[in-house]
Amino acid sequence: MELFYLPSAPADLAPSSPIEIDGAEFHHLARVLRKRAGEHITVTDGRGQRLEVEIREVGKHSMEGVVLERSVLEPPSTSVTVAMSLLKAPARFDFFLEKAAELGVSGVIPMITRRTVSQPSRERMGARMERWRSIMLSASRQCGRFHLPELHEPLAFGEAVRLDGYDLRLIPYEASAEPPEADFAGKKVLFLIGPEGGFSPEEVDEARSAGLQEISFGRTILRAESAGVFAAALVRARLLDGPPGRWL
Incomplete structure (x- = not known):
């Protein structure tokens, strides 16, 4: 599973919400993995939020997408x-x-x-x-x-x-x-x-x-x-x- 981190993602994102990825994660997404519009990716804020996202546009410095599904994973009890x-x-x-x-x-x-x-x-x-x-x-x-x-x-x-x-x-x-x-x-x-x-x-x-x-x-x-x-x-x-x- 390819996973992308967006620490700044709001905690209350809902389906159909827009989302933008830039910086190092954008470089990995666009330049290394060569993701394109229409593909689906999994994004997390690193605090348990799991977002299934459809890429809408890949620009020169950032990627724009839309949230398809959202779920929250509880941290381990240990x-x-x-x-x-x-x-x-x-x-x-x-x-x-x-x-x-x-x-x-x-x-x-x-x-x-x-x-x-x-x-x-x-x-x-x-x-x-x-x-x-x-x-x-x-x-x-x-x-x-x-x-x-x-x-x-x-x-x-x-x-x-x-x-x-x-x-x-x-x-x-x-x-x-x-x-x-x-x-x-x-x-x-x-x-x-x-x-x-x-x-x-x-x-x-x-x-x-x-x-x-x-x-x-x-x-x-x-x-x-x-x-x-x-x-x-x-x-x-x-x-x-x-x-x-x-x-x-």
């Missing part, structure tokens, strides 16, 4: 947010973002820890955030997600451990022997994933003091980006035994 340390190799962080979006995470928080090597300036961070959003959007389009994951502003480790509003807050740690036995279904889950070299013992102590639950991802030590992907895949795999409404 949500996963991963606070991931920035990594020394940018390509590894990019890989994590792509796979996390594919696996259904609801949010990603770039995090700076004691052992985080990559700490870009504010200007460079702004450019990276734009690229990261593009990566997550592309992955979400590829796998047909109607609820886009949120890329949060970067946080220091001390801020991340004090985030509230989650039913489960977990910190995988290579020295831990605690298996991940938590029941994820229907809960808001937060994972904190460390950088190359892992969390420092002081950070683990700080996380424990803040109420985070320490868990193990097995005997072998995973690369940071692999641990982030494993966290999302672990929840997704556990949910497959339950009703679809809980799935990521």
